[in-house]
Amino acid sequence: MDHNLRVARLLAVHGLELARHLRRLVRDDDVAQDLLQDTLLRAHRALTRLGSGANERAWLYRIATNAALNHLRKQGRERRALEHHAREAELAVSPDTGGDGQDVAGRQRLMLWRRVAELPQRQRVALTLRVADELEYEEIAARMGCTVEAARANVYQATKKLRLEVT
Amino acid sequence: MSEHVTTERRAVERIVLGAFRQLTGRESGVLRYAIMDDTPVGILGLSAGAAGLNHVDFVKDEDAFVERLLAEFGDRPVMRSTALDRARRELERYFKGRDLAFDLEVDLSALSAFDRKVLEVTARIPAGKVATYAQVAAKAGNPRASRAAGNALHKNPVAIIVPCHRVLRSDGSLGGYGGGLPVKEWLLRHEGAIATSLL
Numbered sequence: 001m002d003h004n005l006r007v008a009r010l011l012a013v014h015g016l017e018l019a020r021h022l023r024r025l026v027r028d029d030d031v032a033q034d035l036l037q038d039t040l041l042r043a044h045r046a047l048t049r050l051g052s053g054a055n056e057r058a059w060l061y062r063i064a065t066n067a068a069l070n071h072l073r074k075q076g077r078e079r080r081a082l083e084h085h086a087r088e089a090e091l092a093v094s095p096d097t098g099g100d101g102q103d104v105a106g107r108q109r110l111m112l113w114r115r116v117a118e119l120p121q122r123q124r125v126a127l128t129l130r131v132a133d134e135l136e137y138e139e140i141a142a143r144m145g146c147t148v149e150a151a152r153a154n155v156y157q158a159t160k161k162l163r164l165e166v167t
Numbered sequence: 168m169s170e171h172v173t174t175e176r177r178a179v180e181r182i183v184l185g186a187f188r189q190l191t192g193r194e195s196g197v198l199r200y201a202i203m204d205d206t207p208v209g210i211l212g213l214s215a216g217a218a219g220l221n222h223v224d225f226v227k228d229e230d231a232f233v234e235r236l237l238a239e240f241g242d243r244p245v246m247r248s249t250a251l252d253r254a255r256r257e258l259e260r261y262f263k264g265r266d267l268a269f270d271l272e273v274d275l276s277a278l279s280a281f282d283r284k285v286l287e288v289t290a291r292i293p294a295g296k297v298a299t300y301a302q303v304a305a306k307a308g309n310p311r312a313s314r315a316a317g318n319a320l321h322k323n324p325v326a327i328i329v330p331c332h333r334v335l336r337s338d339g340s341l342g343g344y345g346g347g348l349p350v351k352e353w354l355l356r357h358e359g360a361i362a363t364s365l366l
Contacts, residue, residue: 005237008191012200012233012245015183020175022182029178033185040190 007044014057018064021143024133025068025125035071039064062145069121076117112162119158122146126154180246187244198240199248201255202229207262207357208350211326212236213251216243219272220254223325225346258327267294267358269328278322284308285319292333294358299337313337321345333360 018039022032043060050059116124122144129140141151180197188194200214200222212232214222226232236245253271260266273290275283284307292298304316320331326346332354336342344351355361 004191005234008187008193008237008245009230009233011183011187011190012237013229013247015186015246016179016248019179019182019186023175023179029182033182033189036182036186037189040186 003044006048007040010040010044010047010056010060014060018060021061022064022068025065025128026071031071035064035067038067042067058142058145061143065125065144066121069125072124073117073121080114080117115162119161123154123158123161126151127158130155176249180248183246184244187246191244193242193244196243198236198243198245199250200232200236200245201248201251202226202232203255203258204229206258208327208346208353211258213254213258214245215251215254216274218274218276220251220325220328221274221277223254223258223328225326225350254328261327262357264357271328273325273328275324277324278319281307281309281312281315282319282322285316286323286329286331289320289323289331289334290329292330294330294333295360297333297335297355297360300334300342301337303334317342327354330354333358 015036019032019036022035022039023029026032026035039060043056043063046059046063047056116127119127125144126140129135129143130137135143137148137151137155140155141148144151144154146154184194184197196216198214198216198221200212203211203213208225210226210228212222212224212226212229212235213220214232214236222236224232224235226235233245257266257269257271261269275286278286285303288303288306289298300313300317300320301310303320304310304312307316307319309315316334320334321343323329323331323345326332332344332346332351334342341348341351352361
């Protein structure tokens with residue numbers, strides 16, 4: 001089978017499921033499509049190397065999840081840099097307000113958001129799949145390419161860290 | 168189905184189609200497929216385009232079916248989909264014996280005029296009844312073309328839906344079947360066209 005046909009086959013069989021997964025993680029259709037293409041090309045190379053015995057679906061999910069995480073991490077870094085610049089610019093304009101204008105709940109939300117962004121990536125994606133997608137641990141494990149116990153542990157560690165941060 | 172789910176499905180399909188276009192150059196007329204892997208006659212592969220159902224095949228597995236579709240529809244994106252739920256439901260009802268008739272859009276445009284005519288004639292044989300190759304050929308307009316009618320039935324792209332299993336030899340023997348003779352026997356027995364005790 002030629003290269004094009006193999007990629008088309010992966011897309012035919014797994015495309016919808018992966019696209020839904022990526023779209024839920026990154027919440028942007030254009031980015032999801034870019035990541036899907038990226039995932040297929042990478043998976044195609046990996047699977048050509050591994051041969052037909054490999055668990056294709058698990059591979060694809062793992063590669064897609066990592067691609068989405070890389071994207072989100074990069075985006076998070078950019079957002080934090082922007083926020084930093086914005087705060088500096090604000091201080092430069094009115095140095096005497098120094099953050100007192102912000103309400104407590106808003107500041108806490110921002111802190112929480114930052115903590116989520118800084119969680120180790122497997123904890124973060126497990127938490128996203130559990131809380132945002134409301135998935136069962138079996139399904140989280142399948143998508144992350146790990147055991148059910150590991151999925152449960154990742155979610156547990158993530159919530160534990162966040163709870164410490166909030167209280 | 169809620170509006171949200173439909174919107175999500177459309178968005179997700181757009182993403183996959185975009186990826187198809189970018190990676191493979193396939194873009195015209197998406198082909199959707201589904202696999203029924205637990206039927207009394209084995210694994211079935213279903214596919215449909217905008218004009219209706221164009222495959223109900225007996226298949227070894229999903230991979231084999233997808234490879235067949237990609238080879239046959241060279242310029243079109245192929246994707247697994249829940250859009251074939253209606254065909255799947257009607258087949259499930261058929262297998263449970265609740266309703267042996269089908270009401271589905273079928274696309275036979277890939278066939279020659281004679282082959283199509285043979286299948287249209289065959290589609291009118293009701294469940295529980297059988298016809299011979301010669302009878303079908305005659306009804307399709309050429310009484311001496313029973314071998315050609317047999318060939319046309321062999322090319323039937325939508326097994327079970329167009330009931331080519333209801334066509335037998337003039338001596339009453341089963342003739343041939345793409346899904347294998349045990350399947351043909353099972354289908355006819357299921358429809359009550361042949362008594363269990365005779366088999």
